[in-house]
Amino acid sequence: MEALIPYIAKPHPVTGVTNSKLGIWCFLASEVMLFGALFSSYIFLRTGSVDWPHGSQLLNVPLATLNTMILITSSVTMVMSWASLAMKSIPKYRLFMALTILLGLAFLVVKSFEYAHKFEHHIFPSTNTFYAIYFTLTGLHGLHVLIGVLVNLYFLFPGSALWKTNPDQLTGRVENSGLYWHFVDLVWIFLFPVLYLL
Amino acid sequence: MTELSHEEIKHHIKIYIGVFVALAFLTIVTVAVAGFHLPLVPAVTIALLIATIKGSLVATFFMHLGWEKKIIYWILVLTVIFFVVLLVLPAVSSA
Numbered sequence: 001m002e003a004l005i006p007y008i009a010k011p012h013p014v015t016g017v018t019n020s021k022l023g024i025w026c027f028l029a030s031e032v033m034l035f036g037a038l039f040s041s042y043i044f045l046r047t048g049s050v051d052w053p054h055g056s057q058l059l060n061v062p063l064a065t066l067n068t069m070i071l072i073t074s075s076v077t078m079v080m081s082w083a084s085l086a087m088k089s090i091p092k093y094r095l096f097m098a099l100t101i102l103l104g105l106a107f108l109v110v111k112s113f114e115y116a117h118k119f120e121h122h123i124f125p126s127t128n129t130f131y132a133i134y135f136t137l138t139g140l141h142g143l144h145v146l147i148g149v150l151v152n153l154y155f156l157f158p159g160s161a162l163w164k165t166n167p168d169q170l171t172g173r174v175e176n177s178g179l180y181w182h183f184v185d186l187v188w189i190f191l192f193p194v195l196y197l198l
Numbered sequence: 199m200t201e202l203s204h205e206e207i208k209h210h211i212k213i214y215i216g217v218f219v220a221l222a223f224l225t226i227v228t229v230a231v232a233g234f235h236l237p238l239v240p241a242v243t244i245a246l247l248i249a250t251i252k253g254s255l256v257a258t259f260f261m262h263l264g265w266e267k268k269i270i271y272w273i274l275v276l277t278v279i280f281f282v283v284l285l286v287l288p289a290v291s292s293a
Binding site for chain 2: 015016017021022025026029032033036037039040043044047056061065068069072073075076078079080083086087175178179182183185186189190192193194197198
């Protein structure tokens with residue numbers, strides 16, 4: 001594998017980072033543009049609208065606050081899973097990675113309650129412009145959480161076998177998975193006040 | 199991130215816990231401020247200011263941007279420029 005994609009475990013002498021990390025940052029840059037386009041659409045829709053509802057009157061703020069706390073906690077457990085690998089402790093790595101996955105799933109369960117409540121009241125993306133952008137932004141974000149959970153599940157189970165043959169590469173992979181996870185947390189940090197509180 | 203010693207990582211872990219406390223506190227502040235139902239402009243300013251502080255904490259410490267290599271900063275500078283253009287576009291088009 002090292003021959004196919006060089007410098008995936010050790011830093012490249014020119015850039016000072018592994019090619020994997022350079023790759024994940026380029027990917028995150030594209031993600032900034034993806035969410036940026038939707039945030040831009042939100043501003044465009046809101047400023048162009050005659051009447052825009054206050055998020056807290058239509059959405060469940062306590063549930064969203066709970067989800068914010070869940071994601072923040074999962075970011076800590078994610079970075080702790082990387083720190084555990086850097087300190088060569090596989091049992092701690094497994095514990096923190098499992099917690100991160102559980103917290104990610106908890107976020108999705110809470111989100112599904114919110115969605116279910118809206119659907120029960122016949123509120124859909126087609127209801128109005130506010131709900132259209134709400135479902136688009138939170139749906140895309142939720143999809144990112146789901147993908148993060150799946151990637152972390154891979155690193156918790158089959159992916160962790162790499163520890164025996166190339167521990168540096170696994171540590172780097174978990175750090176990169178963490179970068180993605182923290183980015184998803186970062187997006188929510190902005191989504192929460194913009195959609196729910198303003 | 200370059201290879202770190204056990205002591206350095208233990209120091210980092212203390213920072214992570216501190217950042218978590220700060221993020222949780224700022225989340226409570228955001229919700230509390232929203233409860234005052236301030237006029238739109240100050241409400242948006244305060245909410246986005248707190249969100250930016252929280253985002254910076256996540257990026258600096260959890261994403262290790264506080265001690266990252268130059269090439270990553272250059273990628274992000276380019277990203278920020280295009281991101282700002284995206285956000286300014288609605289203002290320009292509606293002006």
